[in-house]
Amino acid sequence: MEANFAQRMQISTAWIDADKFPRKPTSFLRFSGRFKEHKRHQVFVSAQFRPERDENRHRWASFQVSCSYKNSQVSTLESESLQDLFDEEALILKNKSQEIEPYLKGRCIYLVGMMGSGKTTVGKILSRTIHYSFCDCDKLVEQDVGVPSVAEIFEIYGEDFFRDKETEALEKLSIEHRFVVSTGGGAVIRDENWMYMSKGISVWLDVPLEELAQRIAAVGTKSRPLLDNESGDAYTNAFRRLSTLFKKRHKAYENAKARVSLENIAAKLGYKDVSNITPAMIAIEALEQIGNIL
Ligand SMILES: Nc1ncnc2c1ncn2[C@@H]1O[C@H](COP(=O)(O)OP(=O)(O)OP(=O)(O)O)[C@@H](O)[C@H]1O
Numbered sequence: 001m002e003a004n005f006a007q008r009m010q011i012s013t014a015w016i017d018a019d020k021f022p023r024k025p026t027s028f029l030r031f032s033g034r035f036k037e038h039k040r041h042q043v044f045v046s047a048q049f050r051p052e053r054d055e056n057r058h059r060w061a062s063f064q065v066s067c068s069y070k071n072s073q074v075s076t077l078e079s080e081s082l083q084d085l086f087d088e089e090a091l092i093l094k095n096k097s098q099e100i101e102p103y104l105k106g107r108c109i110y111l112v113g114m115m116g117s118g119k120t121t122v123g124k125i126l127s128r129t130i131h132y133s134f135c136d137c138d139k140l141v142e143q144d145v146g147v148p149s150v151a152e153i154f155e156i157y158g159e160d161f162f163r164d165k166e167t168e169a170l171e172k173l174s175i176e177h178r179f180v181v182s183t184g185g186g187a188v189i190r191d192e193n194w195m196y197m198s199k200g201i202s203v204w205l206d207v208p209l210e211e212l213a214q215r216i217a218a219v220g221t222k223s224r225p226l227l228d229n230e231s232g233d234a235y236t237n238a239f240r241r242l243s244t245l246f247k248k249r250h251k252a253y254e255n256a257k258a259r260v261s262l263e264n265i266a267a268k269l270g271y272k273d274v275s276n277i278t279p280a281m282i283a284i285e286a287l288e289q290i291g292n293i294l
C-alpha cells in the first residue's frame with residue numbers, strides 16, 4: 001500500500017472496541033489497483049470486529065473492513081472481509097504445554113474424577129496439546145473383555161469382574177509412556193490402582209455434583225450402570241446417586257497429585273457459574289496444576 005494513501009486512512013474507532021483485541025489479527029488487508037489510482041482522495045476505512053463461537057466453543061473473530069469514498073456507498077470502492085481464527089485458548093494451551101514439557105519426561109497423566117467430570121473430553125484436549133496418545137481405560141476393558149460397553153460388562157459379569165479388569169488395564173498402562181489416561185470414575189477406590197498410577201501424574205477433575213448431575217441428565221444414564229435404571233426426574237436421580245458415591249470416594253480422589261477444581265477456575269475468572277467453563281479452560285488449569293507439582 002502506498003505511504004500517502006496509508007496516511008489518509010481513517011479508522012472509525014467507534015466501530016471497534018479495542019478491548020476486544022486480545023492480540024492482533026494475523027491476516028493483512030489487500031487493496032485493489034483501483035485504490036492506488038485514487039490515492040489523492042480521502043478514503044475512510046471502517047472495521048467491524050465480531051467475536052463469535054462455533055459449535056465446538058472455539059472462538060472466532062470475523063473482522064470486516066470496508067472502505068468508503070466521500071459519501072459514496074461502500075460498494076463503489078472496495079471492501080475486504082476476512083475471517084481470522086484466533087483461538088486464544090489454543091495459544092495458552094500451547095505455551096503452557098511448552099513450559100511443562102521438559103519436566104514431564106514422558107510420564108503418563110491419569111485423569112481421575114466422578115462420572116461426567118470431563119476426563120474424556122478434557123483428556124483428549126490435553127493429549128493433543130502435549131502430543132501424547134489418549135487412552136480411555138473403560139474402552140481398554142471393553143476391548144479386553146470383548147463386550148462393547150461397560151454397562152453390558154456389569155450386566156453379564158457383575159461389578160467385581162469389571163473392577164478386576166480395570167486393575168489389569170491400569171497395570172498394563174503403568175509400563176507405558178506418553179499417554180493421557182481417562183480412568184473409570186471408580187478406579188480410585190482400590191489402593192492397587194493407585195500403585196499403578198503412581199508412576200505417572202494423577203489429576204483429579206473436581207466438578208460440583210450439581211454440574212455433574214446436569215451433564216449426566218442431559219446425555220442420559222444408559223452408559224453409566226451405577227446411575228441407571230431409575231424412574232423419575234433424571235437430574236434429581238443422578239444428583240442423589242452421585243452424592244452417595246462421592247461421600248464414599250472423595251477421600252480417594254484427594255490422593256491425586258494435582259487437583260483441578262472448577263469452583264477455583266470460576267473464582268479466578270470471575271464466573272458465577274461453573275457451567276460456562278469450557279473444556280479448554282479446564283485443560284489450561286490442568287497444565288497449570290501439573291506445572292506446579294513438577
Ligand atoms: N466443561 C464442560 N462443559 C460442559 N459439558 C461438558 C464439559 N466437559 C464435559 N462435558 C460433557 O459432560 C459429559 C461427560 O463428559 P466426559 O465423557 O468427558 O466425562 P467422563 O469423566 O469421561 O465421564 P465417565 O467417567 O462417566 O465416562 C459429556 O456429555 C461432555 O460433553
Ligand SMILES: O=C(O)C1=C[C@@H](O)[C@@H](O)[C@H](O)C1
Pocket residue numbers: 114115138150183184185186187223224225226
Ligand atoms: O464411577 C464409576 O464407578 C464408574 C465410572 C465409569 O467410568 C465406568 O468405569 C463404570 O461405569 C463405573
